[in-house]
Amino acid sequence: MSTHPANGRTYPASTAAGQTSVAMIARQAIVNGQQVVVGYELFNRSRTETSHTAASDVILIFNALSHAGTEELVGKKLIFVNCTHESLSGGHLELLDPDKVVLEIPPLGHAAADEVQARLPILSGLRERGFHLAFNHTVLQSTYAPWLPLADYIKLDLSVLAADQLAVLISYAGRHSQAELIAEKVETAQQYDMVSTQGVQLFQGYWFARPALVEAKLLTPAQSSIIQLINLVRQQASTDEIEEVLKKDAGLAFNLMRLINSAGFGLNREITSFRQAVMLMGLKKLFRWAALLLTASRTSGAPSSVGQTAVVRGRLMELLALETLPPDEADQAFVVGIFSLLDVMLSIPMESAIGLLNVPETAAAALLRREGFLGDLLTLAEACESSDDAVFHRAAGTLHLTSQQINLAHLQALAWADQLTED
The missing domain is CATH 1.10.3210.10 (Hypothetical protein af1432)
Structure with a gap:
């Protein structure tokens, strides 16, 4: 039991446990060059979740918006949420203010051009409704050319891209898209200097902030x-x-x-x-x-x-x-x-x-x-x-x-x- 000194109210753990469910959500800041937070990427860290599924997307967004705790989980910042293609047509997106949400769209693996084209109507519809779309660097490949005009953000993973690859991708993205580039998994000052001098203006990684666990309580x-x-x-x-x-x-x-x-x-x-x-x-x-x-x-x-x-x-x-x-x-x-x-x-x-x-x-x-x-x-x-x-x-x-x-x-x-x- 714990007692709050301001009101003397005692909170019995057994009673509260019967009333709440608890989800563990990790959030990692995405910052600009002045290290001002522009958004948070959310990750489901609940022990009950063993894989990334359409259902886990739903639960993550729900927990983020209905979060009950002593601090705001995301406040008025952008919410970056990893999605599955199965969840993109889900009705839960109807509940959100599109302007606040960035949907991170995964690549299709060894995608054929017809598969990319088949997904285009759903992605275009989300963009028309006002959602922001983020892709990883594979969207710059020729196979994904139909998706590239829809990109608001392109993430460049510094853990898998070599310096010469990064330079080519940054240059190509600047010429062929309107997307803002996000360098992710930035772990050193040298990595930050390398991408920032080439025009990248948004950053995510341990150099700025490690993912912080937030215990999200729901009645x-x-x-x-x-x-x-x-x-x-x-x-x-x-x-x-x-x-x-x-x-x-x-x-x-x-x-x-x-x-x-x-x-x-x-x-x-x-x-x-x-x-x-x-x-x-x-x-x-x-x-x-x-x-x-x-x-x-x-x-x-x-x-x-x-x-x-x-x-x-x-x-x-x-x-x-x-x-x-x-x-x-x-x-x-x-x-x-x-x-x-x-x-x-x-x-x-x-x-x-x-x-x-x-x-x-x-x-x-x-x-x-x-x-x-x-x-x-x-x-x-x-x-x-x-x-x-x-x-x-x-x-x-x-x-x-x-x-x-x-x-x-x-x-x-x-x-x-x-x-x-x-x-």
């Missing part, structure tokens, strides 16, 4: 909830029905809000409610996201007791808020309630947890300091769980709620949450 939703969401979307269910599923699974809700507010999603405004998220994402993208989440999911069954408590809190606070607020504003009460145990579920301080979601200031004040109307509601919900009569009556008086109103709402919230194990 793991129940697979049954994900499947239920997928079925509703396929049936073109109403926003209300979809919102109900999100409200019943803290992991599902967290992952959606985290993803839609990430830089990789490309929205210019903050999304603060599930209804907003569903409406802005639309059914097509929501289906893609749910399918992607199912791919990354490793566990099944109902949420743990902590997740269940969060759901009850959210519903109780929403029902009490509806006594005085319109439905749209009452939804904020639900968001505060369901995210009020994120610090326990993620084993990180609450301030770090809510920083991942960019919650509104009123919600942050409630979660961190129990301030404002939402803070009073949360205090009341916690008092209902702990049977603290003094705090209960004080909070009820502040909110002008009767014991009868609160007890009825609490029973309704408990019954509503119990449906999780019955659905």
